[in-house]
Amino acid sequence: MSAILQIENVTAGYSADIDILRGLSLNVRKSSVTGLVGLNGAGKSTVMKSIFGFLRPRVGRILFDEQDITHGRPHELASKGLWLIPQDGGLFDYMSVETNLRLPIETRRAVNGLSRAEIDRRVADVMEQFPILQEKRRQLATRLSGGQRKLLEFGIAHVQRPTLCLIDEPSIGLAPKVAEEVFAHISTLAKTGTSVLLVDHNIRKVIEVASYVYVLTLGTVSAEGESSVFQTDLHGQVKEWLGINY
Amino acid sequence: MLSSMLVSGLITGTFYALMALGLTMIFGVLRIVNFAHGEFYMIGGFAYVLLYHNLGVPIAVALPAAVLAGGTLGWIVEKLLIRPIYAEFGGRQQGRDEYAIIVTFALSILLIAAMTKIVGPWSLQGPRLIDGPPLLLAGVRVSPHQIAALGIALAFLFGTLYLLNYSLWGRQIRAVAQNRSAAAVMGVDVGKVSTIVFATAGGLAALAGALLSNMISPSPDVGAFPAIKSYVIIVLGGLGSPLGALIGGLLLGVIESLGAIYISFSYRDTYGLALLVLVLLLRPNGLFGETRREV
Amino acid sequence: MMSRICCMNKLAYTVAITAAVFATAYGAQSQETFDVGVSTILTPPGSVIQGIQVRQALELVADWQNEQGGVIGKKIKLVIADDQGTTEGGRTVAERLITRDKVSVITGQASSNVVLSSLEVAKKYGIPVVNVNGWASGIRTAGIPQVFSPGPYTTRVITATVDTLLALGSKKVIGAFDNTDAGFSLEKEMSKQLKERAPQIQYRSIILDRAAKDYLPVVLQMQAEKPDVIVSELIAPAGYILMNQLYDQGVAPTKDTIFFEMGGMTDNPDFWKNIRGAGKGALAFGHYHPKFDLPAIGVEFRKRFVERYKAEPGRLSFQAADALFVIIDAAKRANSTEPAALTEALANTDYVGTRGKITFDKTPGPTFNQWVEVPYAIYQITAVDQKLDDTTLLKQSDGPLEVKAIVAP
Numbered sequence: 001m002s003a004i005l006q007i008e009n010v011t012a013g014y015s016a017d018i019d020i021l022r023g024l025s026l027n028v029r030k031s032s033v034t035g036l037v038g039l040n041g042a043g044k045s046t047v048m049k050s051i052f053g054f055l056r057p058r059v060g061r062i063l064f065d066e067q068d069i070t071h072g073r074p075h076e077l078a079s080k081g082l083w084l085i086p087q088d089g090g091l092f093d094y095m096s097v098e099t100n101l102r103l104p105i106e107t108r109r110a111v112n113g114l115s116r117a118e119i120d121r122r123v124a125d126v127m128e129q130f131p132i133l134q135e136k137r138r139q140l141a142t143r144l145s146g147g148q149r150k151l152l153e154f155g156i157a158h159v160q161r162p163t164l165c166l167i168d169e170p171s172i173g174l175a176p177k178v179a180e181e182v183f184a185h186i187s188t189l190a191k192t193g194t195s196v197l198l199v200d201h202n203i204r205k206v207i208e209v210a211s212y213v214y215v216l217t218l219g220t221v222s223a224e225g226e227s228s229v230f231q232t233d234l235h236g237q238v239k240e241w242l243g244i245n246y
Numbered sequence: 247m248l249s250s251m252l253v254s255g256l257i258t259g260t261f262y263a264l265m266a267l268g269l270t271m272i273f274g275v276l277r278i279v280n281f282a283h284g285e286f287y288m289i290g291g292f293a294y295v296l297l298y299h300n301l302g303v304p305i306a307v308a309l310p311a312a313v314l315a316g317g318t319l320g321w322i323v324e325k326l327l328i329r330p331i332y333a334e335f336g337g338r339q340q341g342r343d344e345y346a347i348i349v350t351f352a353l354s355i356l357l358i359a360a361m362t363k364i365v366g367p368w369s370l371q372g373p374r375l376i377d378g379p380p381l382l383l384a385g386v387r388v389s390p391h392q393i394a395a396l397g398i399a400l401a402f403l404f405g406t407l408y409l410l411n412y413s414l415w416g417r418q419i420r421a422v423a424q425n426r427s428a429a430a431v432m433g434v435d436v437g438k439v440s441t442i443v444f445a446t447a448g449g450l451a452a453l454a455g456a457l458l459s460n461m462i463s464p465s466p467d468v469g470a471f472p473a474i475k476s477y478v479i480i481v482l483g484g485l486g487s488p489l490g491a492l493i494g495g496l497l498l499g500v501i502e503s504l505g506a507i508y509i510s511f512s513y514r515d516t517y518g519l520a521l522l523v524l525v526l527l528l529r530p531n532g533l534f535g536e537t538r539r540e541v
Numbered sequence: 542m543m544s545r546i547c548c549m550n551k552l553a554y555t556v557a558i559t560a561a562v563f564a565t566a567y568g569a570q571s572q573e574t575f576d577v578g579v580s581t582i583l584t585p586p587g588s589v590i591q592g593i594q595v596r597q598a599l600e601l602v603a604d605w606q607n608e609q610g611g612v613i614g615k616k617i618k619l620v621i622a623d624d625q626g627t628t629e630g631g632r633t634v635a636e637r638l639i640t641r642d643k644v645s646v647i648t649g650q651a652s653s654n655v656v657l658s659s660l661e662v663a664k665k666y667g668i669p670v671v672n673v674n675g676w677a678s679g680i681r682t683a684g685i686p687q688v689f690s691p692g693p694y695t696t697r698v699i700t701a702t703v704d705t706l707l708a709l710g711s712k713k714v715i716g717a718f719d720n721t722d723a724g725f726s727l728e729k730e731m732s733k734q735l736k737e738r739a740p741q742i743q744y745r746s747i748i749l750d751r752a753a754k755d756y757l758p759v760v761l762q763m764q765a766e767k768p769d770v771i772v773s774e775l776i777a778p779a780g781y782i783l784m785n786q787l788y789d790q791g792v793a794p795t796k797d798t799i800f801f802e803m804g805g806m807t808d809n810p811d812f813w814k815n816i817r818g819a820g821k822g823a824l825a826f827g828h829y830h831p832k833f834d835l836p837a838i839g840v841e842f843r844k845r846f847v848e849r850y851k852a853e854p855g856r857l858s859f860q861a862a863d864a865l866f867v868i869i870d871a872a873k874r875a876n877s878t879e880p881a882a883l884t885e886a887l888a889n890t891d892y893v894g895t896r897g898k899i900t901f902d903k904t905p906g907p908t909f910n911q912w913v914e915v916p917y918a919i920y921q922i923t924a925v926d927q928k929l930d931d932t933t934l935l936k937q938s939d940g941p942l943e944v945k946a947i948v949a950p
């Protein structure tokens with residue numbers, strides 16, 4: 001089974017004397033969704049930040065497409081094919097919807113050797129896929145509703161055509177109907193060849209879209225397995241992993 | 247009388263805005279107030295005057311050199327002193343405001359002391375950009391030098407605003423100001439942007455110092471006045487808002503000018519503060535407060 | 542806990558070292574020296590250029606005296622402190638010089654607010670103060686026996702100014718003053734004297750913020766009023782800006798409007814580095830002019846000053862020199878450097894200083910403990926970059942004003 005991302009024995013934290021991640025190891029499979037679940041404060045977002053270079057692991061290494069990115073700096077990773085949809089606020093609030101869609105890819109146009117026509121095509125593609133963005137393309141991002149903001153973040157991710165997309169809590173605070181839509185987009189991403197590392201509180205949905213699931217407890221993996229295995233006895237499993245009734 | 251007061255206020259306000267623009271950009275991108283901003287103005291003024299008087303450098307070279315001096319100083323200061331604040335992403339943030347205040351404040355004292363040591367406490371009037379008979383503008387005599395200085399100031403003001411809004415570089419700067427981590431994710435080197443912003447702000451302040459050196463002779467302590475004005479302006483216009491800096495600067499210039507005549511000149515500096523209090527009461531985020539995160 | 546103890550030790554250690562250093566420094570300060578406290582402006586907001594001139598002159602006179610063996614066998618030691626030209630600075634510096642540095646006398650003060658704020662301190666500790674440049678009337682009317690003023694004072698400056706305005710036959714005058722104690726005092730006296738002595742002159746005064754950097758609004762207002770004379774008391778750097786803006790707007794000096802610089806800044810060492818055309822034609826008030834007939838000690842002071850500083854001394858240099866000479870003279874006569882003895886000797890001063898014979902008036906009021914006859918000069922600057930030597934001396938102290946010698950710019 002080939003992995004696009006390998007985290008090997010990573011220890012990391014925000015201050016020198018407190019480790020949040022403790023000897024964490026996990027793999028993200030190519031062209032499929034890998035799920036990461038855990039209680040509040042388990043360190044899920046910290047995993048995302050460590051992968052993206054916002055936090056330097058003290059121990060261990062992180063390989064992306066077999067390349068060591070342990071000490072990569074955030075701005076160098078996007079051009080390598082990595083993308084992040086953060087837990088909160090991945091948008092530029094005081095820029096228009098269209099600028100939000102264009103700016104990231106235009107920023108890396110030279111580095112990634114993209115033509116303007118290609119960028120136009122990708123943006124048009126997203127507009128077509130999300131008509132609401134087309135409709136509101138001149139509005140400031142701050143004027144969008146919560147659901148529309150999430151869609152825009154997915155739209156932006158889509159423009160990048162990333163190899164690996166890290167998605168942190170995409171359904172948080174969204175109406176159930178919109179959340180459904182968001183999970184549908186995640187499945188689509190995986191189907192079009194993008195590998196996904198997904199963190200979400202909605203464990204049922206994570207198991208549904210993911211092919212492999214990790215359970216994070218106090219900064220380390222406490223359980224893992226093929227999602228099909230869990231689908232049969234979700235309730236019992238969750239209780240066992242997290243100690244809560246689900 | 248009213249129209250000449252307006253003209254006089256707008257001229258002053260343009261230079262205020264030039265100072266405030268850089269300060270607000272720094273705030274927007276780094277979320278810190280640079281308490282040494284006035285000293286960039288002072289360095290620019292002295293660079294221009296000393297290059298011309300002591301080294302005989304022609305004005306056409308001395309002026310860009312002054313801007314360059316301010317820019318270089320900004321670049322060095324950012325790399326050396328400001329970088330520790332954000333070197334670690336999501337790293338320790340406690341005390342960062344205090345650190346920034348202390349470091350920039352100390353820098354300000356250091357630069358004043360160093361300049362006093364080098365050139366003495368004297369003030370030195372700068373040369374005019376061009377000579378010639380004055381023109382009459384709404385009853386105000388404006389020398390060709392002032393027109394040239396004003397023109398250059400306006401060009402830099404609007405040039406910077408244009409670049410911020412319409413160039414890819416400018417958008418990246420605004421992106422960092424609005425969402426630092428999202429900007430990094432999309433591939434912007436936020437460290438580099440911060441350095442560029444600090445250097446730009448330094449250059450703009452130095453330009454103001456050089457352009458005004460004929461009207462206000464630079465002395466080591468001259469930076470206090472433009473700095474105080476720009477602090478008022480950036481709060482007035484909305485912290486981090488370049489448009490707010492422009493409008494706030496012009497507004498302050500006009501209010502001071504009118505207040506000086508129609509109220510009293512004795513405590514002219516207080517009109518700006520009174521206006522500030524009034525604006526903050528009505529709009530706590532400043533005039534352009536809703537876009538306060540924007541650069 | 543371990544590290545806490547270690548830090549405490551380090552702290553105690555530092556304190557001990559500091560204490561030892563101070564003890565040595567002050568212990569070494571035996572009765573060998575005559576400690577003279579100098580409170581002057583070394584950093585803004587006060588006029589630093591004034592403080593520098595004061596300091597230069599005091600250091601010159603102290604070294605000169607020490608060359609000759611000091612005063613009654615003791616070397617003069619100047620303890621220089623920065624009062625920033627502010628009320629607060631004046632008070633704290635005076636306190637510190639007296640209580641920490643244990644000086645016998647204080648001099649050097651270059652601005653009225655500093656002198657005013659040190660009055661109470663001088664009185665409380667009984668330490669004499671010989672100020673250099675405190676113009677405000679309040680300094681004298683307070684009637685503090687320890688405070689002496691060998692420098693300019695409001696009533697004399699204004700009397701000279703009003704004499705000048707009368708001699709010029711002016712009809713419409715505007716007076717500009719800064720928002721300092723000296724400014725307010727002069728403004729009040731000027732309005733009073735004009736009302737009494739020259740009611741025919743149409744007069745208006747304005748108070749300007751000394752921290753401002755742009756006086757265009759008032760300049761335009763003055764332009765609209767077309768006065769014959771604009772009198773300005775503003776000192777550098779504010780005074781420079783006002784002069785330049787008046788000139789740039791074509792308001793003064795012109796053939797219709799005389800600019801009279803009353804603040805005494807035209808002999809500042811950086812005057813011509815900041816003033817160009819605005820200086821040509823201006824009338825200026827000063828307390829020294831090279832064409833004065835100086836006593837021998839004044840000639841010698843000027844010679845030494847030029848040798849040491851490669852520049853002509855200005856009026857503040859002479860004022861400062863006289864302040865210290867008066868102190869030296871008092872110490873010699875009293876044969877003591879004790880504050881009380883010094884104060885008594887100072888009150889009986891009868892000494893020929895750099896510009897004439899100095900005595901202190903004993904009448905309570907605006908001339909108490911003041912050198913009443915302090916000399917002054919009114920001169921006209923007739924060219925850009927002109928040396929003080931080459932300016933036209935129009936009036937020397939109480940002599941007549943040579944109106945005919947005035948040339949339109």
Ligand SMILES: Nc1ncnc2c1ncn2[C@@H]1O[C@H](COP(=O)(O)OP(=O)(O)OP(=O)(O)O)[C@@H](O)[C@H]1O
Pocket residue numbers: 014015020038039040041042043044045046047087336337
């Ligand atoms: N910037 C930070 N500085 C210091 N500590 C932090 C920081 N961000 C998170 N932490 C701490 O790290 C631990 C893990 O946080 P993290 O955000 O990774 O958890 P999470 O699993 O994503 O939780 P949630 O489900 O609430 O999003 C928490 O104890 C949190 O308090």
Ligand SMILES: [Mg+2]
Pocket residue numbers: 044045046087168169
């Ligand atoms: Mg999280």
